[in-house]
Amino acid sequence: MPLIFDRLKIQAEDWLRFNPAVRNLLASAIIFRASGTKAASTVEATRIVHKLCQAARLAATSSMMLKAEAAIARQLPAIDPAQVPWAEFLADFGQERIHKTIVLKRYVSEREKGVVFISFDNQMVRLARAKNLRKFAEHYTIVLSPSWSPPHSIVSYLFPRLYPDSIFCLISNPRDLDLFPRISDSYRMVQLYASSWVDPREFVPIPLAEKNIDIFMLANFAKYKRHHALFAALGELPRNYRVLLVGQRERGRTKETLLREAAYFGVGGRFEIRENVSDEELHHSFVHAKTSLILSRREGSCVAVVESMFANTPVAIYEDAEIGSRVFVNEHTGRLLRHDHLVTQLKDFVETSAHYQPRKWVMENGVDCVSSSRVLNNALKQSALSSGGEWTEDIATLRWRPNPQYYDPHDAERLRPCYEDIERSCGIGINAP
Numbered sequence: 098m099p100l101i102f103d104r105l106k107i108q109a110e111d112w113l114r115f116n117p118a119v120r121n122l123l124a125s126a127i128i129f130r131a132s133g134t135k136a137a138s139t140v141e142a143t144r145i146v147h148k149l150c151q152a153a154r155l156a157a158t159s160s161m162m163l164k165a166e167a168a169i170a171r172q173l174p175a176i177d178p179a180q181v182p183w184a185e186f187l188a189d190f191g192q193e194r195i196h197k198t199i200v201l202k203r204y205v206s207e208r209e210k211g212v213v214f215i216s217f218d219n220q221m222v223r224l225a226r227a228k229n230l231r232k233f234a235e236h237y238t239i240v241l242s243p244s245w246s247p248p249h250s251i252v253s254y255l256f257p258r259l260y261p262d263s264i265f266c267l268i269s270n271p272r273d274l275d276l277f278p279r280i281s282d283s284y285r286m287v288q289l290y291a292s293s294w295v296d297p298r299e300f301v302p303i304p305l306a307e308k309n310i311d312i313f314m315l316a317n318f319a320k321y322k323r324h325h326a327l328f329a330a331l332g333e334l335p336r337n338y339r340v341l342l343v344g345q346r347e348r349g350r351t352k353e354t355l356l357r358e359a360a361y362f363g364v365g366g367r368f369e370i371r372e373n374v375s376d377e378e379l380h381h382s383f384v385h386a387k388t389s390l391i392l393s394r395r396e397g398s399c400v401a402v403v404e405s406m407f408a409n410t411p412v413a414i415y416e417d418a419e420i421g422s423r424v425f426v427n428e429h430t431g432r433l434l435r436h437d438h439l440v441t442q443l444k445d446f447v448e449t450s451a452h453y454q455p456r457k458w459v460m461e462n463g464v465d466c467v468s469s470s471r472v473l474n475n476a477l478k479q480s481a482l483s484s485g486g487e488w489t490e491d492i493a494t495l496r497w498r499p500n501p502q503y504y505d506p507h508d509a510e511r512l513r514p515c516y517e518d519i520e521r522s523c524g525i526g527i528n529a530p
Contacts, residue, residue: 146172150169198215202512204237240287314327322393387447413432414431493508516529
């Protein structure tokens with residue numbers, strides 16, 4: 098009997114987390130409380146904006162999100178960007194150096210800036226620590242790859258008010274093309290994702306006859322990844338299916354957490370689970386899988402979706418998932434799932450996996466890192482030339498594995514002096530890949 102209650106608790110919490118009415122109710126309550134508060138200082142106003150950003154992310158409808166954005170706009174005039182207490186909201190803000198960042202182009206001249214690619218908002222805001230932020234902005238163009246959608250946060254709202262130039266911004270979801278410009282007119286949008294930088298060379302597909310994993314799920318162990326949905330279906334799937342889960346601990350949840358939850362659903366021992374595997378083992382799992390599975394309903398781009406495709410493994414994702422890489426799932430690359438009858442859909446997906454050719458589709462449709470680098474280069478070049486600047490050098494080709502890296506190792510050595518120059522002249526340290 099206790100196992101039933103534990104199982105129901107997990108499912109009830111998940112239902113509450115994603116129920117539109119509940120989300121709107123919580124968002125409305127936050128907005129209501131904020132509307133009665135008049136901030137007396139930057140610190141107080143920043144705290145209110147932080148709460149209102151939570152409301153915007155909770156909002157299940159466009160109208161509720163717009164209400165949250167309007168409430169945020171009323172607080173912004175009370176904030177002095179230079180006095181924002183970043184460390185209060187970003188636990189690792191005090192770190193001296195910027196990680197997950199890469200220089201894609203050197204500074205050439207006053208009329209031709211360099212390019213710095215920054216993955217994730219918490220890395221971008223560390224630029225606020227620069228001793229000479231204006232000089233950095235004069236020498237380099239920022240390209241940001243955001244971490245989540247919707248993108249409302251104190252970083253996305255307040256850093257553009259501090260930074261003295263435009264910020265080129267990729268997306269985590271197609272709707273970000275509209276959301277970021279509503280947050281700040283400093284954003285210049287580029288329709289590329291965090292999942293646009295997969296290197297095809299990392300995955301060497303194998304014949305279907307050699308694939309020995311029926312269902313593969315790459316996901317960290319956080320609740321939003323919804324492993325419990327697989328556990329609920331697993332008991333009715335054929336016992337001869339080999340199911341492999343790979344991930345890492347997240348938000349206090351470990352491998353043992355998932356094993357305990359699997360026991361609540363009576364499927365302990367029906368799958369393998371591995372934690373913190375090497376890149377080599379991860380790629381081996383991808384190419385040896387007949388299918389891969391993503392069960393989260395809301396997150397950022399989800400790079401695992403496109404990695405699966407380059408491994409020539411079709412991927413299943415919910416048809417209403419608020420995940421950017423869902424745009425790449427089609428009849429060639431995978432399957433869009435409904436929430437009901439998941440068992441039937443998964444069985445059919447495994448049995449028909451040979452009908453998909455995901456790697457062929459992503460290669461032919463320019464989803465790889467080389468093609469994406471061309472798209473980004475053209476956007477930056479067009480912007481520079483239209484504003485009266487010059488463009489005599491292209492950016493280095495970028496790949497993501499699992500952080501930004503150079504596609505051509507020679508670029509690492511060629512651009513190394515840029516990191517030293519930024520630290521010396523602007524007072525901000527960037528860890529080279």
